[in-house]
Amino acid sequence: MNLSQECLSNAYNVTSAFVNSAPKAERKKYGQFFTSRKTAEFMASLFDIDYEKPELRLLDAGAGSGLLSVALVEKLRKSGYNGKITIVCYENDGKILPVLKENLDYLSKGLDVIYEIREDNYLLSQYFSESDLFGDEVEKYDMIVGNPPYLKIGKDVPEARAMAEVCHGAPNLYFLFWAMGIHNLKDGQELVYIIPRSWTSGAYFERFRQYLFKNCVICHIHLFGSRDKVFDGEVVLQETMIIKIKKTSQKPKYVEMSTSETSEFRDVKRYEVGYNTIVAANQFVFLVTNEEEANVLGRINSQTDTLKSDNLKMRTGIIVDFRTKEVLRDSQVDGSYPLIYSHHIRNGRVSWPVGRESEYIVTSRRGFLQENSDYLFVKRFTSKEEKRRLQCGIYLKSDYSQYKYISTQNKINYIKCDTPELAYGLFVILNSSLYDSYYRILNGSTQVNSTEINLMPVPSKEIIRQMGRELIGKELTEQNCNNILERWIK
Numbered sequence: 001m002n003l004s005q006e007c008l009s010n011a012y013n014v015t016s017a018f019v020n021s022a023p024k025a026e027r028k029k030y031g032q033f034f035t036s037r038k039t040a041e042f043m044a045s046l047f048d049i050d051y052e053k054p055e056l057r058l059l060d061a062g063a064g065s066g067l068l069s070v071a072l073v074e075k076l077r078k079s080g081y082n083g084k085i086t087i088v089c090y091e092n093d094g095k096i097l098p099v100l101k102e103n104l105d106y107l108s109k110g111l112d113v114i115y116e117i118r119e120d121n122y123l124l125s126q127y128f129s130e131s132d133l134f135g136d137e138v139e140k141y142d143m144i145v146g147n148p149p150y151l152k153i154g155k156d157v158p159e160a161r162a163m164a165e166v167c168h169g170a171p172n173l174y175f176l177f178w179a180m181g182i183h184n185l186k187d188g189q190e191l192v193y194i195i196p197r198s199w200t201s202g203a204y205f206e207r208f209r210q211y212l213f214k215n216c217v218i219c220h221i222h223l224f225g226s227r228d229k230v231f232d233g234e235v236v237l238q239e240t241m242i243i244k245i246k247k248t249s250q251k252p253k254y255v256e257m258s259t260s261e262t263s264e265f266r267d268v269k270r271y272e273v274g275y276n277t278i279v280a281a282n283q284f285v286f287l288v289t290n291e292e293e294a295n296v297l298g299r300i301n302s303q304t305d306t307l308k309s310d311n312l313k314m315r316t317g318i319i320v321d322f323r324t325k326e327v328l329r330d331s332q333v334d335g336s337y338p339l340i341y342s343h344h345i346r347n348g349r350v351s352w353p354v355g356r357e358s359e360y361i362v363t364s365r366r367g368f369l370q371e372n373s374d375y376l377f378v379k380r381f382t383s384k385e386e387k388r389r390l391q392c393g394i395y396l397k398s399d400y401s402q403y404k405y406i407s408t409q410n411k412i413n414y415i416k417c418d419t420p421e422l423a424y425g426l427f428v429i430l431n432s433s434l435y436d437s438y439y440r441i442l443n444g445s446t447q448v449n450s451t452e453i454n455l456m457p458v459p460s461k462e463i464i465r466q467m468g469r470e471l472i473g474k475e476l477t478e479q480n481c482n483n484i485l486e487r488w489i490k
């Protein structure tokens, strides 16, 4: 075994001993999940090394036992980098600090590295600002590697307040670490992080994405096929990815994509996807894993409208049933109105009532009711096992003309339509295979988020109406929707 491998083996053994001795519940408080040895090596392998630089300053924020630092230094030395290496590690959990010190001591002796451990809060010990006004005062690094803590925090905790510019609502520590990493990165240099997938879409991360793309471009994304094997011996319910970004405004032509089933990296597949296919004009990030998916994105991203711009916004149902029990009824009574749940969506239509409890609402509160109109309803929640993520049903007011109002439970989304043609046309779109695939690429979770749906590229309202006319009178099957859609979206 050569010296560098010895450093990594040593660090790995020391880390494993710590993991086995520290209870998981205790580590969870700090968002502590340790990277596996293979993952650390893979992350280090993604950096482009500038051999001409006489000195490299490295940063590992939330260093834990320092495994990522050790793997990166090992990679630098092994590939022939002979300049000076300085590494700064931030870690604020006193229990892991002796382990970190032991690993970095060993590393500094073996591979000629200067290290500094900052027993401080990475996010609060420096001033974050979106503007570069204080650029000269910010400490900058040539390479930043990290596995930041995954922890949702309140919007009023000090970390969220200090970085309010990138937050919208309650943030997660991982993207605050990422934003601070970008802040600490020298121009033209790279950052490699292992993070959850949730930042790629959705309103919570919009401000962060704006900050990311104002400063950086994506160079590489690695995705795992199976989510429970990424962290050594740990089951982590978040789906993770490894990402390399570069601080520059020059977009590369392609993003390098790679996949492997597990963090053993035995079966790595690589491919290139056009930059604008991965990073869409609306700054959503699409995790394309093959040519077929790139094709889906190409077809949909060529559409010019959105539901929002067509004035067909999807909204979330208004009634939280367990909080409004007093207005719910199990059967028709005087003055009651239909309350629509996601279980009323059946075979492309809304079938109400079906004989389940609380299907009626009696209220004079206008905020609990909505106009009886034509609608397209879409389930908000589906299970991983279900074939389709987008499951919708057409509701026509003419089927329930005795009611002035209806109401909706908050586990269903709805789009109000002014004609049946529009409801049928939206059904063609949202019940097609193409849009279901698109939504899966956009959002790895099983929830249907109306903000995302409202920003999906769709045809114009007139074309949607036309598609609806073509569907009326036919069976509401996925195949019929695909046949119609294919004529309009090439």
Ligand SMILES: C[S@@+](CC[C@H](N)C(=O)[O-])C[C@H]1O[C@@H](n2cnc3c(N)ncnc32)[C@H](O)[C@@H]1O
Residues within 6 Å of the ligand: 030, 031, 032, 033, 034, 035, 061, 062, 063, 064, 065, 066, 067, 068, 090, 091, 092, 093, 096, 120, 121, 122, 123, 146, 147, 148, 149, 150
């Ligand atoms: C997900 S662990 C990763 C550890 C290590 N980098 C690895 O990959 O194995 C995140 C680490 O960040 C530390 N941490 C959490 N919040 C921190 C903060 N605000 N400042 C510095 N370190 C923090 C935790 O104690 C934990 O060790």
